[in-house]
Amino acid sequence: MTLGSLPFSSAPYADESFSGYFMRLAEENFLDASTRLFLQAGTRLKARYSRSETHLLAEAYGLDPAVLEAMAAFPRVRGGMRNTRFLRSAQVPVCPECLREHGYVRQLWHHVLVTACPVHRTALLGHCPDCEAPITPGPGGYQSCRCGYVFADSAPRPAEPSQLFVADLLAGHPSVVWAGFANLPDDIESFWLYLANLMMAEPHRKNAPINWGKALEINQAAYWFADDLPGRFRAFVLSRVQAANALQTSRFIANLGRWYFELNHAFAEDAYTAIREVAYRVLLEHAQAPLNRKMKQIGAELLDLKANFTAAETARQLGSSADRIVALVKSGQLKGGMLQGGVSEYCLVARAEVEAHKQAAAGFVSGKDVLKVLGVSRRTRDRLLEVGLITAVSANQRPLFAKGDFRLAEAEALLARLSLGPAGHSNAQLIMLDEISGKRFSNAQAGELLRKIFAGELKPVARLPAVHGVKAFCFDEQAVMAAVKAAPNSIELSITELTQLTRWKHESIKSWIDQGFLPARREPGGHQRVFIALADLIAFLSTYVVSSDAADRLGSKTLWLMQPLQTAGVLARGAHQTASGNQRGVLFSVDALINVASRRASTWTRPTRMAPRRTPGVLDLKDLADGYCGEEIIGDGDHGDGRADDDQEACA
16 A cells, blocks of 8 residues: 555645654545554554654655654754653643644654643643543544544643743753753753752653653742742752751761752753752862862862862961861861861861961061062161061961061061152262161161151162162162261170280180170171170270279289189189180279278178167177277278278278
8 A cells, every 4th residue: 555545635734743653544545553554564553753764654655755764853843852761652742723724743742741731822632521531543643532532632831931941841842941051951951850850759750651741740840940040059069068967976968868969960061061060169168178189070160169178178278287177177277168078077277277377477488578669778677677667476476377577568668658858969889778777887886777767767879770679779878977976886896806905815705795794786787787886885894893804904823813812702703604614804993992902891792771770679799899880880991092090990
């Protein structure tokens, strides 16, 4: 039998289904069922046909094989229903109005999730209104039920918004746009089922059949995402992330649920990139768990969204070590948390906490960096520190991860204080700041000059081009010299300079300074330098006699002088013992020498007031003698020539 031999024939409609077309042919040619057409061609009635089967039917009935092959591929359904799990086999719902107007079965009705007609905006008819039997191909095909009820006579029923949304989505209308997709993917029905499973109390099992009632349930559950897919999906992911965070374990990804695995494996195409990124962003922004193993899957471009860092990441951000980060978190000095895993523990620090510490530490620089910022030498920096123009912050006042002792803002503000004054004479001698801090000025003079320079009282007259920092500024030498106050207390000598002016040994001078006999000032810095003011040196020489100087003038030795003086009660001070056992740096008190020469006790000093007398009582001879002699000595007994009166001498 060929199509030409059939009494009646018609071409297929554009959106007519393959099986529906052959049912219509059988009905038009008064055949009891379309199965006869398939059987005579060597095939059978089924849901889907292969290319060879379509060619077999085309050859048997003289049809165009290209047309039949296209019809069998469901071109009017989005994605062509390549996934047969969504293809209805026998039970196909119908639209009564479509049957009444055109009398054919549409391709879209073969999709298990389609329950509404996108043309008439009504619900499809899934069961016979008369006998409640499912609609299956019978003697009347899909036009009537086996009980004789004609489906075109059924009254239309309104469709739910969820039903219409799915019908429009799968019909592939160009006007259908879903927020979150630039272009709707071909397997959108799989994603629709995925969304429904997120919301249903009992998710649909994979490969389980979808009947009419299940299709309605799936559409209703997934429709919650229809209005705002990115926003609603983000809310869902956030709720799951918060639930996983509450468990406080290292198995965060497992605690999220199966949905995350399915999202990354079943929907890994580019069409779903925006949806996956929604989940990734929520994870990075809110997950309190180590996500390093998942960053390759998530993508390095989203790394800046991480709300929590591991100990290693925190250490890299703050320039520290992972062990120190863990210790600080455990001690409470750094806000963070510890997660206990199966055999190990994980340390997490909030990104905001890391950024706050990083910003605080960025304001501090090391002493070496201060040299670069100011463009000065190490000695000039130490002098600026000594006079208080820059200050070193103590460890307990610095940020936790500060890399230096100095505030960068303070150094930059100090540099900003310098501004050019009136230009000097063309033949004026110029001097730089490092020269002001050099040996040509005492430390006190240099400090006073630095204060005046940075207070604006002494302005630079020139600036060297292409030179950075303070080093670029030059000053008029005459103005600098005029600003120097040549007062005695401004002259200072180093220990080396003092050894060059005297015969004193370096270790002797240092010993006197350490024991407090010779006042000195120590310059701060890594290598401390010691300076002795001229006024302090004069006071030292008027208070003590250096035994080596006295022995040299008398042509004697220190050891020979010490014995009689110690016998007389003049004690040696300031001595230090050398490696060979000799004593050096012996000092004798000038006051003690005068007292001994005056035949008084070496420690005698004139009292400023009368000594309190004893309580009246019985006095002995010693009390009378002490009282008498004491009054005379305190009186006018001393003639000023180193002698005492005879009676005072007798009392002594």
